[in-house]
Amino acid sequence: MKAVVYNGPRDVSVDNVPDPEIKRPTDLIVKMTTTNICGSDLHMYEGRTDFEKGRIFGHENLGEVVEIGNGVDKIKVGDMVALPFNIGCGHCRNCETTFTNYCITMQPNEGMAGAAYGFAAMGPYDGGQAEYLHVPYGDFNCLRLPEDAREKENDYAMLSDIFPTGWHAVEMSGMKPGESIVIYGGGPVGLMAALSASIKGAEKIMVVDRHPDRLRLAEEIGAIPIDDSKGDPVEQVLNHTDGVGADRGCECVGYQAHDPQGQENPNLTMNSLVQSVKFIGGIGSVGVFLPQDPGSSDELGKQGQIAFDYGLHWLKGQTLGNGQAPVKRYNRQLRALIHAGKAKPSWIVSHELPLDKAPDAYRHFDAREDGWTKVVLKPQLAAS
Ligand SMILES: [Zn+2]
Numbered sequence: 545m546k547a548v549v550y551n552g553p554r555d556v557s558v559d560n561v562p563d564p565e566i567k568r569p570t571d572l573i574v575k576m577t578t579t580n581i582c583g584s585d586l587h588m589y590e591g592r593t594d595f596e597k598g599r600i601f602g603h604e605n606l607g608e609v610v611e612i613g614n615g616v617d618k619i620k621v622g623d624m625v626a627l628p629f630n631i632g633c634g635h636c637r638n639c640e641t642t643f644t645n646y647c648i649t650m651q652p653n654e655g656m657a658g659a660a661y662g663f664a665a666m667g668p669y670d671g672g673q674a675e676y677l678h679v680p681y682g683d684f685n686c687l688r689l690p691e692d693a694r695e696k697e698n699d700y701a702m703l704s705d706i707f708p709t710g711w712h713a714v715e716m717s718g719m720k721p722g723e724s725i726v727i728y729g730g731g732p733v734g735l736m737a738a739l740s741a742s743i744k745g746a747e748k749i750m751v752v753d754r755h756p757d758r759l760r761l762a763e764e765i766g767a768i769p770i771d772d773s774k775g776d777p778v779e780q781v782l783n784h785t786d787g788v789g790a791d792r793g794c795e796c797v798g799y800q801a802h803d804p805q806g807q808e809n810p811n812l813t814m815n816s817l818v819q820s821v822k823f824i825g826g827i828g829s830v831g832v833f834l835p836q837d838p839g840s841s842d843e844l845g846k847q848g849q850i851a852f853d854y855g856l857h858w859l860k861g862q863t864l865g866n867g868q869a870p871v872k873r874y875n876r877q878l879r880a881l882i883h884a885g886k887a888k889p890s891w892i893v894s895h896e897l898p899l900d901k902a903p904d905a906y907r908h909f910d911a912r913e914d915g916w917t918k919v920v921l922k923p924q925l926a927a928s
């Protein structure tokens with residue numbers, strides 16, 4: 545089969561690799577029909593992780609089940625399924641308490657938790673930017689899609705990661721209906737946080753970014769766009785909130801945060817959030833931070849540390865929730881919202897491309913070129 549393979553920093557190619565096979569009775573194989581490129585793929589693409597050469601990218605996966613092991617009970621051949629990017633076993637202590645983002649069984653390294661398809665340091669699992677994907681514990685790791693799966697495929701494809709991740713950011717911030725929220729980062733996850741906040745009844749949603757295409761998308765769903773290249777974002781947030789600050793905030797950027805001039809500064813968004821969120825407000829952080837980042841230009845950053853304004857955060861009595869989203873905690877309900885026409889997360893999709901165009905797509909998306917807001921790959925589309 546064809547797959548998007550990592551060759552080294554900023555070098556991916558579409559190669560022929562062996563087809564996946566059922567190895568255990570609980571496995572199944574999915575023929576990929578939509579697989580997204582994610583902002584977190586870019587950390588690996590840029591060589592800022594220890595993602596191994598030769599591995600296949602892709603953790604935002606949707607497709608049709610084409611083969612099942614004889615221990616798969618619920619899922620049938622022909623089912624259209626969305627696959628949470630977290631791979632869970634379903635029976636470890638963390639999975640049992642809905643923390644499938646910290647599955648112990650599927651993470652091979654002692655003392656670590658969490659597994660994912662095509663992801664650095666999250667187990668050996670192949671990604672889905674390919675014609676086929678191997679799925680362990682198929683019954684647990686597939687979400688079946690309703691009869692409109694094909695028609696709303698680009699919406700349901702957002703259930704694998706970014707829609708639940710944005711939802712989780714808002715959830716961790718503690719936002720209640722009628723409260724205001726500021727979201728740092730207008731990339732796909734930040735925009736999903738804005739959509740989630742809107743569905744959850746936010747009184748006012750502010751999205752901080754500097755790319756006009758992203759700010760436009762934020763505005764389209766009723767958020768206030770805040771351009772941090774045109775002035776201090778904290779001041780702008782305070783101006784929109786009577787000088788008090790937002791009730792809640794979300795971090796949707798991560799450790800490669802940088803100023804409008806492009807200078808990386810890993811504490812930029814977290815410290816802006818501490819200042820932008822009011823006393824006793826809450827912050828949910830889903831942007832990726834890593835325990836070490838040897839490629840950082842920042843001395844603390846190399847060791848996975850940031851100079852965090854903990855004193856002000858403490859003084860203000862703010863809460864802080866962190867980490868990757870437990871997708872299975874939310875994906876059924878979000879599927880229902882899409883099915884009922886109450887959420888249309890595909891509004892951010894800018895490009896639908898065949899697999900062969902992946903190397904180009906990575907280049908454009910990595911360069912944050914105007915108009916490349918979200919790429920979905922369609923492995924069944926003929927190469928053009
Ligand atoms: Zn993702």
Ligand SMILES: [Zn+2]
Pocket residue numbers: 632633634635636637638639640646647648649650
């Ligand atoms: Zn588990």
